[in-house]
Amino acid sequence: MAQCWMLIAVVCAAALVLQPLVKTASALPITQERQDFEARKEHLCRDAAKGLETIPTLLNSYSEDFALKEGETGATSASSTDLKRVWQLVNKMCIDTRAINAPREGVLKASGSERQDESDSARASQAQHHMANALLPQTYPRQERGDVDSTKLQPFLAATNWTSVKSLTLRGLRSPTFALHWLHTTPSVVELDISHNSVQTVDVCFYDGCLSQLISLDLSHNLLTEVPSPLFEVGKTITSLDLSHNFITVFEARTLLGLPITELDLSDNKISVIANYSFVYPAKVQVLDLRSNNLKHLALEVFYNCTSLTHIYLADNLLDEIEGVEFQPLQHLEVLDVSSNYLTVVKEGLATASLQSLYLHDNIITQVDRAAFSLGTHLKNLTLDGNQLQHLPEGVFAACRNLQALYLQHNQLKSVTQNTLQGGDSLTALYLSHNHLTEIKDLGLRKLATLDASFNQLDYFYLHSSALLTSLDLSDNPLSAVPDLTPLTQLQLYGQRDHFMAIIDLSVFANMTGLRVLDMDAAIGSTSAVVFSRHQAPAWSLSDLVFFHMANVIFPHEWLHGSNATANLISLHIGWPGLNETLLPNRQLCSLLGPEATELALESTSYTTLELCEGVSLKTVFLMNNSAIEHVFVHGSPNLVNVSGCSSLAEMSVPEVPVLDISDTKIPPHEALCDTQGSTILIARNWSHPRLGQNSDTKALITRCLEAVNVFDLSDNQWLASLDLVEAAARTVIFSTDPTLSPDGRYQPSRIAPQVFLTQHTLVECELNFDDPYIATDESVISRRLGYNFQCDCVFGSVQGGQCLQSAHSSSHARKVQAKLLAAVFFGGVATTIVCFFVGFRYLGRRTAFPFTRQQNNYTTV
Known part of the structure; x- marks a missing residue:
């Protein structure tokens, strides 16, 4: 007991000696005496990190390092006589003195689902505050920042009650080693996040029951070169392991032997070889992520016995060949991603019977075997875009009776026919843009809802079987007229941008009551005019449209005056040489917009003054190439205004706009x-x-x-x-x-x-x-x-x-x-x-595009 009191005295004396040094730290030079003193204190704190059992040793080692005055021990409460109290006092001294000048980079976050009493909660809060500072190196005034000493972690975890903590996050650790036994005081942790540090190795945990409830472990964004073997000792309950963004080069067979892992993330490493039977253990893996590695080939039986696998991600590797037989034993595989590799051929049997999504985009594929998808009876999503396909064999999708979305854009296809798509009875979305197609005849796709055939060489288009089609984009094709769309009565979105059609017959759309988007901006420099062949102009209105894009197209002036009473547009593109305040005054122009309008493009007109548009919160305003305009007033605060090419513009008033293009103006x-x-x-x-x-x-x-x-x-x-x-x-x-x-x-x-x-x-x-x-x-x-x-x-x-x-x-x-x-x-x-x-x-371009989007591994149409 006397030893305990003496150690308390050591702590108190150390605090007294340190206090004046801390207060004057910014003014004092770094003397040899102070360096010696700080070195002794640092040794004390480092040794204290080894645990309660070191207290007798500490007493013998440091009792003579600090001058103790008689009676100082009496300042300590008699209730602090047990070893744990002494331990906490040592920790507090180490915490407080190190935190004074430490840069604020270390982070500790902890949360628990169990209720703590008030004192425990307060101590936990205080410990978290100290931890944020104590994971950092001790620094002197005007000293360059050093590495974080992660061995200081244990004293802080030992200084309070962490038994209720369920989730723990550690940041700012720059030490190359992380010892799992530092966390033996957190037995209830379920989620442990040690990502974004500088950990190279993980040491064992020699305490019984260490991290015995751990389910999720995140070691991503570190410096690991191999899968840490100590995980075998504490990983008996781990189901999710994230080792992404490290420098792991080899994944050996049975590396994770006996662990019940269901989600394993090894993406963004340096793995070049995976041997046969590597995933025999753990056999319960369902999601395996190997994206962004250096894999050049897959061994024939690399997935042997992995019957639980449902998702495999192999994108962004160096694979140039994949045999379909490699995936045949995977009876529950639903998603296979081998995009962004160097595949040249899609071989027979790649689509397994259970597969629902197969991603093959952004390879260099030139050939698809006719039987490549012969087992793909459950396949719903297939991406072959971004390849070098010139031809697809007839009946290649014959077995894909459940295929819903097919992506073939950015290839070199010259023809896609009904025979090519035979079997696609369930197909609802087909993407054919950026190919070399010259015609599209009826494809026999009765459930088709979305078709993108933009950026081809189409001079003929006709569909009569796809009566359910709602979205059609034929932009950037040499079509000489709007094609016959009579069977497509359900059409909601139609795009034919950048055309050179001399005449546009809008009567084609008159009976399409569901039409919401009409995107038909003519190519810059073209001469195009609207006619109504089967109806009088006033009979066709904008009442149902929300997007009306017809820039560089001349409209009859009587239609302009008759449409504003029914219009309720969100986005309007309009303009041609000769359009001015007389033909369409500012007020009538703004009346075409609804109260929720976000975009207005007015291009190549003869307006001299524009005032846009009070009561409408426009987000984007395109006013390019209005050479006669001198004054522009924009109400509200749009995100973008583009007045480039308005060579006479000398005055512009807009309250606030983050993105502004004033090129070729006189502002x-x-x-x-x-x-x-x-x-x-x-x-x-x-x-x-x-x-x-x-x-x-x-x-x-x-x-x-x-x-x-x-x-x-x-x-x-x-x-x-x-x-x-x-x-x-x-x-x-x-x-x-x-x-x-x-x-x-x-x-x-x-x-x-x-x-x-x-x-x-x-x-x-x-x-x-x-x-x-x-x-x-x-x-x-x-x-x-x-x-x-x-x-x-x-x-x-x-x-x-x-x-x-x-x-x-x-x-x-x-x-x-x-x-x-x-x-x-x-x-x-x-x-x-x-x-x-x-x-x-x-945004700064001519106008917005047709609203088709594709998301990685989640292909959608908006």
Whole structure:
């Protein structure tokens, strides 16, 4: 007992000695005496992590390390005489002193379904608060951040009652080893998440009953190179194991012997070989995910005895051949995904009798055996898109009596006939876009509801058996007229975009009372006009439509005036040269929109002033190529406004818009740009105004935009000819979600992804450059963080009077500059580039596309 009191005194004395050091930590230099003191304290805390049984040893080892004053032990409550209380005091001292200057990265989350008493709940809350700090390295003022010492984990778990915890999440562990015995104080944990750490190995748990109730274990996003063998000792109840995003290279037979795993995720590893019988144990696996590995082939009996498997994911590997016999023993297999590989042939028997979904898209398949799907009597979804198919054998789908969705887009098919699709009696969705089809005659598909045949070479189309068809897209085909759609009385969505038809007879749609979407924007530059051959114009109205897209098509003016009384559109595209305020006043234009309208496109008109549209909350506004327009007023706060090509536009009023394209306009530079207008994306190509040039206002605008927006495009602007204008681009931005400071205390800008700054076809080139400057995460910790800036220079390297000069070798040099810029953007911000391309083609483009979508492994039509 005397030893216990003495250890308490050691703890109290240590706290007293540490207190003044902690309070003045930001001001004191790191002296040798302090380093020695902190080293002794660190040893104490590290040894304390070994458990209660080490207390006598601690007493002998550290009793002389701290000066104890007589009577100090009396300050401790007499109720703290047991070993556990002493243990908790040691832990508290280690927790509190380490947390003072530690950067806030470690995370512990715990939740339990059982009710705790008030004291237990309070202690658990306090322990979680301490844990968030204590999983971090001890740091001194102005010291670079080190690795997390994960051996500090056990004291915190031992300091309170964790028996009610059911779910436990640990973050911030950078130690290469994780010992399962650290968690012996959490016997009720069912879900354990140790993902997104730096674990390389997992040590055994030598306590009885350790993690005896564990069902789900997540070790993803670590540095494991093999499946941890200690899982055999604690995994008797594990049914879900996630080892994805590691560096596992080999998966050997019986690796998980005896574990009752039903879901095994090994995706995004480095596995190149899986031997025969590898999944004999565990034999209860139902879902096996091997996506994004380096598999080149599958052994013949790799799935031997895996009769419980229902889902196998092999996408994004290096497989160039698969034998159907490999999957025949899998009597319960429902989903097989071998997409994004290098398969060239789909061989006989690949579709097993129980298979419901087979994903073969994005391979290099040139041949499909006629018997490839001969056993696929339960097959419902089949993807063959993104391959190199030129021909499909007749009757290849004859056995697929339950096939509902067939994806054949992005191939080289020249013909798809009724014989090709024989057996597809249940087919409801057929995707044939981006092929070489020249005609589609009746396919004999009586249940077909969705057909996408866009981007082909169709000059003939006729269906009479598919009376249930509701969605049809024939866009980007050389059809000379709207085909005969008489049998398709149930049609709800019809698309024939980018056509060159001289005459559009809208009478074809007059009796389609269910029609909701008519997407027939003509190709830019074409001459197209609407006629009504079988009905008077006023008899055909917009009362049932929600999407009406007929840009670049001339309408009879009497129809325009007769339709606005019944229209209730969500999306409207309209416009042709000559359409102006006289033919369709602003108020009548807006009356075509319903109160829920989200999109308006008004293109290539002769309007001079537009006011859009009070009482309607438009989200996207396309006003491109209205060369006569001078004033635009947009009510509400849309997400996107595109006025590019409005070469006379000098005034635009919109309260707030995150994405703005003012290319080829005369809009003056003003303070709202990159603030309330274009706050996320500003496109200003070939932007012309007298106030733009080598002056302080232009520099202030560019500086503001570089600080605010995600995408800033100043390409094709000849006034951009001075490095002084883009001086702000050289400032380093830190990759972080939190505010950061430079070592001297100045604000350091931060972002989660790099910006895109484009200056193509100007005299200034700016390349993305990565940097790792020192930053201060708080008042005491300085560390390096990854960041970026833009290095700008004159394209031709010549400067006179602060201006970049044109060179005689402009064309060849410009090509080099463009290549360097594209490389910088690609390597510097792939994610951001993808977003920008998406925005560019989807939103800043001419208009929205026909509403067909496909989702990975979940193919749907909206």
